[in-house]
Amino acid sequence: MSAESTCRRCDGPTAIKTRQANFCQPCFITFIQQKQRKAMEGCKVLFARPGCVLPPAINILVPISFGQSSLALLDMAHAQLEEQAKTYENAAGFTLNAVFIDCSEADPLEKEPNQIISELEKRFAHAKFTCIPLSKAFEGASSVTLKHNRDYTSFVSGISEEPTSVQQLLSCIGTKSAREDIISVLQRHLIIEEAKKQNESLPTTVAWGHNATRLAELTLSLTIKGRGNRIHAQVLEHKNPKDSISGLPEIHPLNDVLSYEIPFYNSFRNVSDLAVDTVSKPSQVTKNLSIDQLMHQYFENIQTNFPSIASTVVRTAAKLDDPNAAKQGLTPCLICASPVDPNQSLAWLTNITVNEPAAPETEEEEELSKKAHMEKSQEKTGDADRHLPVPNLCYGCIITIRDTDSFTFPKRASKQDILDEFTL
Structure with missing residues (x-):
């Protein structure tokens, strides 16, 4: 057998070639797992004294989507627990909780979530599973209805103690990109809320299953959607809870693993069939793809021949500081809860936008100009709107709802709390 077809570590038969090196199955599994172990190096079995094992001092919460990447991370963390139990007589360095946000009401899965979780529980006996419906984000929440104008101004046209629903929310969103953006905001909110709940009983770290390619996709999609200020919070690791916007440690154990390597790992570990x-x-038509789908397609097409591109994007993102670190008087965005300076987003948007058209040169352009002026006059904010509360929105959320005339969103607060957050 030639050197070119043998594993670079043990000279066994090559199962995969990646990063200009050959690996057999066992060596590749070890190679990938070592990256996860390094990120979770604090999850070791602790001893009070020789022979006296302490209970787990940390809880690892893994958000799962039933996709390949989060499934791989779940398998790696579970394998680490199995090794600890075998080595230290059933001791464990951490507890493992997998949390799934059920978005099937908005985007159905090929299998029922309960059926999938039942299969995962059989395969990963040391992990606990929690399924949270997306609708939980609306439970006990007031509903705030926004009136949104084409000039990007928004006003609170209604506040109701009755919660809205997933279908009501999505029905008023016109574009696929905006739908995915709002759903991701709700998903992250529910995951962080569950992590904070678990943190009350045991210090909890959120271990996201994003691989390097997915983090690169996320970096560019956040930028395109006007959420560049979220890159520091969602793409970077925050092992110190003081550095995290959620107040909890957040890590990315797979941030040095490429997405095309994940299916090989799952196949070698015999867990591929659990992905759903x-x-x-x-869509096969590019113009019908959402921003997230476009970014995914882009990196999937280039990473095989140019694997360094994704890691370069992630390393560049890691150099970004928190844009709000030195700012005072910030309040949370009504929709995504990002810290934002009141009215700054709208002012900046107005300053960079050309608001007046060029002077008409032909009769046809003159007619079109008059028609547009009439429509703008009819839409222009009236005296009644001027007295309505102005919601505090970040630039990204203003862009997300720009094609929506009316938008109803859940707000976990009383009417007075909501009014106190608005600028009158």
Whole structure:
């Protein structure tokens, strides 16, 4: 057998070639798991004294989507627990909780979530599983209805103690990108809320299953959607809770693993059959793809021949500081809860936007100009709107709802709390 077809570590038969090196199955599994172990090096079995094992001092919460990447992270963390139990007579350095946000009401899966979780529980006996419906984000929440104008101004046209629903929320969102953006905001909110709940009993770290390619996709999609200020919070690791916007440690154990390597790992570990896709598939027509789908397609097409691109994007993102670190008087965005300076987003948007058209040169342009002026006059904010509360929105959320005339969103607060957050 030639050197070119043998594993670079043990000279066994090559199962995969990646990063300009050959690996057999066992060596590749070890190679990938070592990256996860390094990120979770604090999850070791602790001893009070020789022979006296302490209970787990940390809880690892892994958000799962039933996709390949989060499934791989779950398998790696579970394998670490199995090794600890075998080595230290059933001792464990951490507890493992997998949390799934059920978005099937908005984007159905090929299998029922309860059926999938039942299969995962059989495969990963040392992990606990929690399924949270997306609708939980609306429970006990007031509903705030926003009136949104084409000039990007928004006003609170109604506040109701009755909660809205997933379908009501999505029905008023016109574009696929905006739908995915709002759903991701709700998903992250529910995951962080569950992590904070678990943190009350045991210090909890959120271990996201994003691989390097996915983090690169997330970096560019956040930038395109006007949420560049979230890159520091969502792409970077925050092992110190003081550095995290959620107040909890957040890590990315797979941030040095490429997405095309994940299916090989899952296949070698015999867990590929546990991955489940959504019923809806991405369109074959580029113009019908969402921003997230476009970014995914872009990196999937280039990473095989240019694997360094994704890691370069992630390393560049890691150099970004928190844009709000030195700012005072910030209040949370009504929709995504990002810290934002009141009215700054709208002012900046107005300053960079050309608001007046060029002078008409032909009769046809003159007619179109008059028509546009009439429509703008009819839409222009009236005296009644001027007295309505102005919501505090970040630039990204203003862009997300720009094609929506009316938008109803859950707000976990009383009417007075909501009014106190608005600028009158």
